[in-house]
Amino acid sequence: TTRRGAAFAAGGLALTALCVLGACVSPGPAPPSGPEPGPRNGPSSGRPRLSLGGPQRVVRYTEAIKQISLRGGRLGWGGLTMGMSFHDAELVTGRKLPPLGDAPRDLLCGYSSVESEALGQPLRLEFDSRASEGHFKAIWLPLASPEGEPLSTLEIARALRARFPKLRYVPSPHAPDLAESANPRPLYQIENGAMFFVDPRRGIYFGEICVD
Numbered sequence: 001t002t003r004r005g006a007a008f009a010a011g012g013l014a015l016t017a018l019c020v021l022g023a024c025v026s027p028g029p030a031p032p033s034g035p036e037p038g039p040r041n042g043p044s045s046g047r048p049r050l051s052l053g054g055p056q057r058v059v060r061y062t063e064a065i066k067q068i069s070l071r072g073g074r075l076g077w078g079g080l081t082m083g084m085s086f087h088d089a090e091l092v093t094g095r096k097l098p099p100l101g102d103a104p105r106d107l108l109c110g111y112s113s114v115e116s117e118a119l120g121q122p123l124r125l126e127f128d129s130r131a132s133e134g135h136f137k138a139i140w141l142p143l144a145s146p147e148g149e150p151l152s153t154l155e156i157a158r159a160l161r162a163r164f165p166k167l168r169y170v171p172s173p174h175a176p177d178l179a180e181s182a183n184p185r186p187l188y189q190i191e192n193g194a195m196f197f198v199d200p201r202r203g204i205y206f207g208e209i210c211v212d
Helices: 061-066 087-092 154-165
Strands: 018-020 024-027 069-073 074-077 110-118 120-126 136-141 168-170 187-189 195-199 203-208
Touching: 061 154, 087 110, 087 120, 087 136, 154 195, 154 203
Parallel strands: none
Antiparallel strands: 018 024, 069 074, 110 120, 120 136, 136 203, 168 187, 187 195, 195 203
8 A cells, every 4th residue: 555645545335445447545435325415404414413503505516626625735625624633523514423433444544434414515524543532534525416417537527627726647557558538437636645536426535545
């Protein structure tokens, strides 16, 4: 396993790594499929919502990509920032997160993942511990068209480049001649070394993710 940037890490569906044309990442359980991001009647987890004293904003799929932040070298989304504590993540999302002790954990990097929501957008958050003192390390950002259909890889890459103009395609070391346009699930890197894994069926996976 090689590490780029901060120590790229994640969680595996059925506790297995996903091999993307020879480059293996451990992208965590797939975010739940469901309706297009938007306001809901209640928390998706069934747990009580923490009041932040204001309404949530609806974030459409194009706006969701624009919400990816880079502050002090740390990626984030919608106020969430890599490295923040479990408790602070609850405050930002305005939701009580499921206990990390009950969360699925990947074998590659040992992160625990929980489902949540922020700004009307479903999210899967990954933490580096099974205890409440865990820190936020990676995120799955599900994406869909206004009709609820998955976006194309090209659409997602175009939006990512609009947000990060220096975004660079990273070919698989096992298929170095595979063009970006032919890769159905490409990997990208920005100038600080942070990486983004794109899977049109699931969205964008980023943060301190593990790459093999």
